[in-house]
Amino acid sequence: APAEEEGAEARGRRLREEVPDPWAELGDDAALARVAEEAWEHVVEDPADCEAVGGAAHVLAKDSSRKGLSANAALTSVAVSLDFSENALERVDALPALWLRSLLLGSNPLQALDSLNDLFPRLLSIDLSFVDIPSIDGAWTALAQCQHLRAFIAESGGVGSFEDMELMPPLQSLELLENGVEDLEEIETLSARCPALTRLDLRENPVASEPGYAAAIRKHLPKLEWHDNQSKKKYVAKGIDKVGYGGLNKEINAVDGLYKNEHCSCLEGNPCLEPETCVDWEHREAVAAAARKRKGLRDDFGKVL
Structure with missing residues (x-):
């Protein structure tokens, strides 16, 4: 009603x-x-x-x-x-x-x-x-x-x-x-x-x-x-060895310079195009693949992406 x-x-x-x-x-x-x-x-x-x-x-x-x-x-x-x-x-x-x-x-x-x-x-x-x-x-x-x-x-x-x-x-x-x-x-x-x-x-x-x-x-x-x-x-990014993944919840100076609420597209299943936005640039393809699997994303034929 x-x-x-x-x-x-x-x-x-x-x-x-x-x-x-x-x-x-x-x-x-x-x-x-x-x-x-x-x-x-x-x-x-x-x-x-x-x-x-x-x-x-x-x-x-x-x-x-x-x-x-x-x-x-x-x-x-x-x-x-x-x-x-x-x-x-x-x-x-x-x-x-x-x-x-x-x-x-x-x-x-x-x-x-x-x-x-x-x-x-x-x-x-x-x-x-x-x-x-x-x-x-x-x-x-x-x-x-x-x-x-x-x-x-x-x-x-x-x-x-x-x-x-x-x-x-x-x-x-x-x-x-x-x-x-x-x-x-x-x-x-x-x-x-x-x-x-x-x-x-x-x-x-x-x-x-x-x-x-x-x-x-x-x-x-x-x-x-x-x-x-x-x-x-544009950031002067802290290295991952100094910040670690626990730094992702920090307000600033997160991994590779990401701000809180600014998303690395790898985490959505799409590999980043620029290192400034990426939580793990070296392994971006693997991170994106893991995200797609976690989200259960599939192509038009039902195959897991």
Whole structure:
């Protein structure tokens, strides 16, 4: 059943006035780090099971043909992340007001994103992958109204231009894998809309194959620290003999100079292309192969990669 008929603005006001924020003690940077690491205190397999949880939780409600979600005291008191992907959600206001930092709505037939900021006043990260962003009236406006939004993910989201994108000063990370951005001029437009951007993924967009793409990125987005799945940071790296693999959890000076939350692609199953981003450059192929095996990745014929 969808959220109650009370308006989204009123629901958001009641959340702020009556429901303690489970992550009230965390600033945005610390909360976003936990989201990136998926470092949840609790993971709840169904929204109806939140009563048994004693702290902040990532709540799963995916792939269940839901058109909305009913509010209940237990859910609103613990949810800081909600995976509502692969459902039948058409309007965001069919969800209850929650203290979410992370919201996953991929593969929903969304028609309206109105009230995002009213319902989720501390939202830091949203995933709208496999949702046709241009077909949603006011989509960029709704996203821009989220005053804390730091990360936007929209794989295969139909985005072909940033002209309609509104100014989004807080946005730091934009992942638009397999969209339709074509023209180099769009990079300059993006830089004007997202002046704080430090992470960008435009792989599998036509623009990424254009001559001059790398130069346009350097010119218009000089603050980027991570681009198309590769680090752009320059380090004087500590040697592995001095740091060791235990150093991976350090805030800085991690193995080969990686920062906390900056990912070596070997750990995702793809060998790194540059040593600066790699936890074990010499053995990168073996590390990547082990990661693929651990994740159970298979090719189109079912063979383990």
